[in-house]
Amino acid sequence: MSPHGGGDRFAVDEPTPWVLGLFVTAFHALFATLLLVGVYDLIGGFVTWLGLLAVLVVAGGLGWTLWDLRDRPVWRWIVWGALIGLLAGLGSSVALMALGR
Template sequence: MITGGRGAGRQLFPRATDDDRAVAEPTPWVLGLLVTVCFAVFTTCLLVGVYELIGGVVRWLGVAAVLVVAVGLGWTLWDLRDRPVWRWIVWGSIIGLLAGLGSSIALLALGR
Protein backbone atom coordinates (compact mmCIF):
# COMPACT_ATOMS: atom_id res chain seq x y z
CA MET A 1 0.00 0.00 0.00
CA ILE A 2 1.11 3.54 -0.66
CA THR A 3 0.67 5.71 2.39
CA GLY A 4 0.56 9.48 2.75
CA GLY A 5 0.01 12.16 0.13
CA ARG A 6 -2.75 12.27 -2.44
CA GLY A 7 -2.73 8.53 -3.08
CA ALA A 8 -3.39 7.53 0.52
CA GLY A 9 -5.18 4.21 0.71
CA ARG A 10 -4.48 3.10 -2.90
CA GLN A 11 -2.68 -0.14 -3.64
CA LEU A 12 0.44 -0.12 -5.77
CA PHE A 13 -0.72 -3.16 -7.73
CA PRO A 14 -4.51 -3.44 -7.79
CA ARG A 15 -6.00 -6.92 -7.61
CA ALA A 16 -7.21 -8.51 -10.79
CA THR A 17 -10.94 -8.67 -11.31
CA ASP A 18 -12.74 -11.79 -12.47
CA ASP A 19 -12.77 -10.41 -16.01
CA ASP A 20 -8.94 -10.20 -16.06
CA ARG A 21 -8.27 -13.79 -15.04
CA ALA A 22 -7.71 -16.49 -17.62
CA VAL A 23 -10.04 -19.45 -17.69
CA ALA A 24 -8.35 -22.50 -16.24
CA GLU A 25 -8.19 -25.26 -18.82
CA PRO A 26 -7.44 -28.90 -18.07
CA THR A 27 -3.91 -30.05 -18.82
CA PRO A 28 -3.78 -32.27 -21.95
CA TRP A 29 -1.68 -35.04 -20.39
CA VAL A 30 -2.13 -37.77 -22.98
CA LEU A 31 -1.37 -35.60 -26.00
CA GLY A 32 1.37 -33.75 -24.11
CA LEU A 33 3.16 -36.94 -23.09
CA LEU A 34 2.87 -38.24 -26.66
CA VAL A 35 4.54 -35.05 -27.94
CA THR A 36 7.21 -35.39 -25.24
CA VAL A 37 8.01 -38.98 -26.22
CA CYS A 38 8.15 -38.11 -29.93
CA PHE A 39 10.55 -35.24 -29.32
CA ALA A 40 12.68 -37.34 -26.97
CA VAL A 41 13.07 -40.06 -29.63
CA PHE A 42 13.73 -37.51 -32.39
CA THR A 43 16.36 -35.64 -30.38
CA THR A 44 18.08 -38.86 -29.31
CA CYS A 45 18.27 -40.06 -32.92
CA LEU A 46 19.53 -36.63 -33.99
CA LEU A 47 22.42 -36.70 -31.52
CA VAL A 48 23.32 -40.31 -32.29
CA GLY A 49 23.35 -39.36 -35.97
CA VAL A 50 25.69 -36.44 -35.26
CA TYR A 51 27.96 -38.80 -33.35
CA GLU A 52 27.94 -41.38 -36.15
CA LEU A 53 28.66 -38.72 -38.76
CA ILE A 54 31.54 -37.00 -36.99
CA GLY A 55 32.64 -39.96 -34.90
CA GLY A 56 33.32 -41.88 -38.10
CA VAL A 57 36.30 -39.58 -38.65
CA VAL A 58 37.55 -39.06 -35.09
CA ARG A 59 35.67 -40.82 -32.29
CA TRP A 60 36.26 -38.34 -29.44
CA LEU A 61 35.44 -35.46 -31.76
CA GLY A 62 32.02 -37.03 -32.29
CA VAL A 63 31.30 -36.86 -28.55
CA ALA A 64 32.59 -33.27 -28.46
CA ALA A 65 30.22 -32.33 -31.31
CA VAL A 66 27.29 -34.00 -29.52
CA LEU A 67 28.17 -32.10 -26.34
CA VAL A 68 28.25 -28.78 -28.21
CA VAL A 69 24.88 -29.47 -29.87
CA ALA A 70 23.31 -30.66 -26.59
CA VAL A 71 24.48 -27.66 -24.58
CA GLY A 72 23.48 -25.22 -27.33
CA LEU A 73 19.98 -26.64 -27.76
CA GLY A 74 19.45 -27.12 -24.03
CA TRP A 75 20.49 -23.55 -23.28
CA THR A 76 18.14 -22.22 -25.95
CA LEU A 77 15.15 -24.36 -24.99
CA TRP A 78 15.44 -23.78 -21.23
CA ASP A 79 13.78 -20.34 -21.51
CA LEU A 80 10.67 -21.87 -23.09
CA ARG A 81 10.03 -24.50 -20.41
CA ASP A 82 7.26 -22.53 -18.63
CA ARG A 83 5.10 -21.76 -21.66
CA PRO A 84 1.96 -23.91 -21.84
CA VAL A 85 2.43 -25.49 -25.28
CA TRP A 86 6.23 -25.41 -25.49
CA ARG A 87 6.79 -27.19 -22.16
CA TRP A 88 6.01 -30.58 -23.71
CA ILE A 89 8.44 -30.00 -26.57
CA VAL A 90 11.14 -28.64 -24.27
CA TRP A 91 11.01 -31.47 -21.72
CA GLY A 92 10.96 -34.08 -24.47
CA SER A 93 13.94 -32.44 -26.13
CA ILE A 94 15.86 -32.20 -22.86
CA ILE A 95 15.23 -35.89 -22.14
CA GLY A 96 16.36 -36.68 -25.69
CA LEU A 97 19.48 -34.55 -25.29
CA LEU A 98 20.47 -36.43 -22.17
CA ALA A 99 19.69 -39.80 -23.77
CA GLY A 100 21.59 -38.89 -26.94
CA LEU A 101 24.62 -37.71 -24.99
CA GLY A 102 24.58 -40.89 -22.92
CA SER A 103 24.19 -43.03 -26.04
CA SER A 104 27.10 -41.28 -27.72
CA ILE A 105 29.33 -41.87 -24.71
CA ALA A 106 28.25 -45.52 -24.66
CA LEU A 107 29.02 -45.85 -28.38
CA LEU A 108 32.46 -44.31 -27.77
CA ALA A 109 33.08 -46.78 -24.93
CA LEU A 110 32.04 -49.70 -27.16
CA GLY A 111 34.41 -48.52 -29.89
CA ARG A 112 31.75 -47.84 -32.50
Template sequence: MNTRDPFAADAESPAWVGADEPTPWGLGSIVAVICALFGAFVLVGIYELIGNIQRFLGLAAVVVVAGGLGWTLWEFRHRRVWRWIVWGLLTGFLAGVASSVALLVIGR
Protein backbone atom coordinates (compact mmCIF):
# COMPACT_ATOMS: atom_id res chain seq x y z
CA MET A 1 0.00 0.00 0.00
CA ASN A 2 1.31 3.42 -0.96
CA THR A 3 1.18 5.83 1.98
CA ARG A 4 2.92 8.66 0.13
CA ASP A 5 1.00 11.93 0.13
CA PRO A 6 0.22 12.80 -3.52
CA PHE A 7 0.00 16.51 -2.71
CA ALA A 8 3.31 16.79 -0.87
CA ALA A 9 6.13 18.48 -2.76
CA ASP A 10 9.46 16.69 -2.92
CA ALA A 11 12.66 17.03 -4.88
CA GLU A 12 11.59 14.56 -7.59
CA SER A 13 8.22 16.04 -8.57
CA PRO A 14 7.19 19.67 -8.98
CA ALA A 15 4.87 21.20 -6.41
CA TRP A 16 2.36 21.92 -9.14
CA VAL A 17 1.89 19.07 -11.60
CA GLY A 18 2.21 20.43 -15.12
CA ALA A 19 3.83 23.65 -13.90
CA ASP A 20 6.07 23.68 -16.96
CA GLU A 21 3.11 24.21 -19.29
CA PRO A 22 2.79 27.68 -20.86
CA THR A 23 0.10 30.05 -19.60
CA PRO A 24 -2.82 30.26 -22.07
CA TRP A 25 -3.02 34.05 -22.27
CA GLY A 26 -5.14 34.18 -25.42
CA LEU A 27 -7.93 31.85 -24.37
CA GLY A 28 -7.69 32.94 -20.74
CA SER A 29 -8.11 36.59 -21.69
CA ILE A 30 -11.19 35.76 -23.77
CA VAL A 31 -12.70 33.87 -20.83
CA ALA A 32 -11.90 36.78 -18.48
CA VAL A 33 -13.53 39.34 -20.80
CA ILE A 34 -16.67 37.23 -21.19
CA CYS A 35 -16.89 36.77 -17.41
CA ALA A 36 -16.35 40.51 -16.86
CA LEU A 37 -19.18 41.37 -19.23
CA PHE A 38 -21.43 38.79 -17.60
CA GLY A 39 -20.68 40.09 -14.10
CA ALA A 40 -21.25 43.73 -15.07
CA PHE A 41 -24.51 42.98 -16.91
CA VAL A 42 -25.85 40.92 -14.01
CA LEU A 43 -25.18 43.71 -11.51
CA VAL A 44 -26.68 46.40 -13.73
CA GLY A 45 -29.68 44.13 -14.26
CA ILE A 46 -30.11 43.72 -10.52
CA TYR A 47 -29.90 47.48 -10.08
CA GLU A 48 -32.48 48.08 -12.82
CA LEU A 49 -34.82 45.46 -11.38
CA ILE A 50 -34.70 46.59 -7.76
CA GLY A 51 -33.90 50.23 -8.57
CA ASN A 52 -37.32 50.61 -10.18
CA ILE A 53 -38.82 50.10 -6.74
CA GLN A 54 -36.34 52.17 -4.72
CA ARG A 55 -33.07 53.47 -6.18
CA PHE A 56 -30.95 53.27 -3.04
CA LEU A 57 -32.26 49.78 -2.33
CA GLY A 58 -31.10 48.78 -5.82
CA LEU A 59 -27.61 50.08 -5.09
CA ALA A 60 -27.58 48.26 -1.75
CA ALA A 61 -28.55 45.01 -3.49
CA VAL A 62 -25.74 45.45 -6.01
CA VAL A 63 -23.18 46.03 -3.25
CA VAL A 64 -24.40 42.98 -1.30
CA VAL A 65 -24.31 40.70 -4.35
CA ALA A 66 -20.92 41.95 -5.56
CA GLY A 67 -19.42 41.79 -2.09
CA GLY A 68 -20.76 38.33 -1.34
CA LEU A 69 -19.76 36.76 -4.64
CA GLY A 70 -16.44 38.57 -4.75
CA TRP A 71 -15.55 37.39 -1.25
CA THR A 72 -16.47 33.82 -2.17
CA LEU A 73 -14.58 33.82 -5.48
CA TRP A 74 -11.45 35.35 -3.94
CA GLU A 75 -10.41 31.91 -2.63
CA PHE A 76 -10.17 30.51 -6.19
CA ARG A 77 -7.87 33.19 -7.64
CA HIS A 78 -4.73 31.00 -7.59
CA ARG A 79 -6.21 27.91 -9.26
CA ARG A 80 -5.32 27.19 -12.87
CA VAL A 81 -8.60 27.61 -14.77
CA TRP A 82 -10.53 29.48 -12.10
CA ARG A 83 -8.10 32.39 -12.01
CA TRP A 84 -9.35 33.65 -15.39
CA ILE A 85 -12.96 33.36 -14.32
CA VAL A 86 -12.33 34.99 -10.94
CA TRP A 87 -10.35 37.97 -12.25
CA GLY A 88 -12.88 38.49 -15.02
CA LEU A 89 -15.81 38.42 -12.63
CA LEU A 90 -14.09 40.70 -10.11
CA THR A 91 -13.38 43.21 -12.85
CA GLY A 92 -16.99 42.93 -14.01
CA PHE A 93 -18.22 43.43 -10.46
CA LEU A 94 -16.22 46.65 -10.18
CA ALA A 95 -17.62 47.85 -13.51
CA GLY A 96 -21.15 46.84 -12.47
CA VAL A 97 -20.98 48.69 -9.16
CA ALA A 98 -19.54 51.77 -10.87
CA SER A 99 -22.27 51.62 -13.52
CA SER A 100 -24.95 51.27 -10.86
CA VAL A 101 -23.58 54.29 -8.99
CA ALA A 102 -23.56 56.24 -12.28
CA LEU A 103 -27.18 55.23 -12.95
CA LEU A 104 -28.13 56.34 -9.44
CA VAL A 105 -26.42 59.70 -9.91
CA ILE A 106 -28.15 60.46 -13.21
CA GLY A 107 -31.49 59.49 -11.70
CA ARG A 108 -32.26 56.39 -13.68
Protein backbone atom coordinates (compact mmCIF):
# COMPACT_ATOMS: atom_id res chain seq x y z
CA MET A 1 0.00 0.00 0.00
CA SER A 2 1.26 3.44 -0.87
CA PRO A 3 1.81 6.14 1.80
CA HIS A 4 -0.50 8.33 -0.30
CA GLY A 5 -3.46 6.04 0.29
CA GLY A 6 -5.22 3.94 -2.28
CA GLY A 7 -3.44 1.27 -4.25
CA ASP A 8 -1.18 3.49 -6.35
CA ARG A 9 1.72 1.14 -7.03
CA PHE A 10 3.63 3.73 -9.11
CA ALA A 11 3.70 6.49 -6.48
CA VAL A 12 7.11 7.96 -5.71
CA ASP A 13 8.25 10.43 -3.08
CA GLU A 14 10.61 12.35 -5.37
CA PRO A 15 9.89 15.74 -6.94
CA THR A 16 8.69 15.72 -10.53
CA PRO A 17 11.46 16.70 -12.99
CA TRP A 18 9.38 19.13 -15.05
CA VAL A 19 12.12 20.79 -17.10
CA LEU A 20 13.83 17.59 -18.18
CA GLY A 21 10.49 15.81 -18.57
CA LEU A 22 9.06 18.48 -20.87
CA PHE A 23 12.27 18.43 -22.91
CA VAL A 24 11.99 14.65 -23.31
CA THR A 25 8.30 15.01 -24.22
CA ALA A 26 9.04 17.66 -26.87
CA PHE A 27 11.86 15.57 -28.34
CA HIS A 28 9.69 12.47 -28.64
CA ALA A 29 6.78 14.47 -30.06
CA LEU A 30 9.05 15.82 -32.80
CA PHE A 31 10.53 12.37 -33.45
CA ALA A 32 7.11 10.69 -33.75
CA THR A 33 5.80 13.46 -36.01
CA LEU A 34 8.77 13.22 -38.36
CA LEU A 35 8.53 9.42 -38.31
CA LEU A 36 4.93 9.42 -39.51
CA VAL A 37 5.52 12.13 -42.10
CA GLY A 38 8.47 10.08 -43.36
CA VAL A 39 6.35 6.94 -43.58
CA TYR A 40 3.71 8.87 -45.51
CA ASP A 41 6.27 10.44 -47.81
CA LEU A 42 7.93 7.11 -48.52
CA ILE A 43 4.81 5.08 -49.23
CA GLY A 44 2.57 7.95 -50.35
CA GLY A 45 5.04 8.72 -53.11
CA PHE A 46 3.75 5.63 -54.88
CA VAL A 47 0.07 5.55 -53.85
CA THR A 48 -1.28 8.38 -51.66
CA TRP A 49 -4.09 6.49 -49.97
CA LEU A 50 -1.73 3.61 -49.19
CA GLY A 51 0.63 6.09 -47.50
CA LEU A 52 -2.20 7.32 -45.31
CA LEU A 53 -3.19 3.74 -44.51
CA ALA A 54 0.40 2.97 -43.48
CA VAL A 55 0.42 6.02 -41.20
CA LEU A 56 -2.84 4.88 -39.60
CA VAL A 57 -1.43 1.40 -39.00
CA VAL A 58 1.82 2.72 -37.48
CA ALA A 59 0.07 5.35 -35.34
CA GLY A 60 -2.58 2.91 -34.17
CA GLY A 61 -0.09 0.20 -33.31
CA LEU A 62 2.31 2.48 -31.46
CA GLY A 63 -0.44 4.41 -29.71
CA TRP A 64 -2.16 1.25 -28.52
CA THR A 65 1.12 -0.18 -27.26
CA LEU A 66 2.27 2.98 -25.49
CA TRP A 67 -1.08 3.67 -23.81
CA ASP A 68 -0.38 1.07 -21.11
CA LEU A 69 2.84 2.83 -20.06
CA ARG A 70 1.34 6.30 -19.63
CA ASP A 71 1.19 6.16 -15.81
CA ARG A 72 4.73 4.94 -15.14
CA PRO A 73 6.99 7.58 -13.53
CA VAL A 74 9.75 7.70 -16.18
CA TRP A 75 7.89 6.40 -19.22
CA ARG A 76 5.06 8.95 -18.96
CA TRP A 77 7.22 11.69 -20.51
CA ILE A 78 8.18 9.51 -23.46
CA VAL A 79 4.66 8.17 -23.92
CA TRP A 80 2.86 11.52 -23.84
CA GLY A 81 5.42 13.02 -26.21
CA ALA A 82 5.04 10.11 -28.60
CA LEU A 83 1.24 10.26 -28.44
CA ILE A 84 1.25 14.00 -29.16
CA GLY A 85 3.67 13.37 -32.02
CA LEU A 86 1.52 10.57 -33.41
CA LEU A 87 -1.48 12.89 -33.52
CA ALA A 88 0.58 15.65 -35.12
CA GLY A 89 2.06 13.23 -37.66
CA LEU A 90 -1.35 11.86 -38.52
CA GLY A 91 -2.72 15.38 -38.99
CA SER A 92 0.29 16.37 -41.08
CA SER A 93 -0.11 13.30 -43.27
CA VAL A 94 -3.77 14.06 -43.85
CA ALA A 95 -2.86 17.66 -44.72
CA LEU A 96 -0.16 16.47 -47.15
CA MET A 97 -2.64 14.13 -48.80
CA ALA A 98 -5.21 16.94 -49.09
CA LEU A 99 -2.57 19.13 -50.75
CA GLY A 100 -1.79 16.37 -53.23
CA ARG A 101 1.78 15.76 -52.05
